[in-house]
Amino acid sequence: MAGNQGSNAAQLKDDINRGRTGGKIPLFDPAAAPLGTDEEAAGTPISAAAADHARMQEIRRPARPPSEQDRPPPARWSVILWAAGAAVIALALVILMQ
Helix, strand or coil, rough: CCCCCCHHHHHHHHHHHHCCCCCCCCCCCCCEEEEEHHHHHCCCCCCCCHHHHHHHHHHHHHCCCCCHCCCCCCCCHHHHHHHHHHHHHHHHHHHHHC
């Protein structure tokens, strides 16, 4: 948790993924380049003090329950496709029965 001396970017990413920062629902979020990779590749990884500070700043935000905006939109296209498929089948049956 925040405040532990020796924090790193991976621990901050874990806090974010677990929903501790209040910025998202607790769910793993894959990244093409994990948090802190750019700094490490440049030879300037973030210090433990900077990581501790970032974690404390992020966790200090009040966690909020998921809102309607956080939920994915309903799968309207799948409903439309199923309805169109059923209409095509029904039309084909009507034509074949004549």
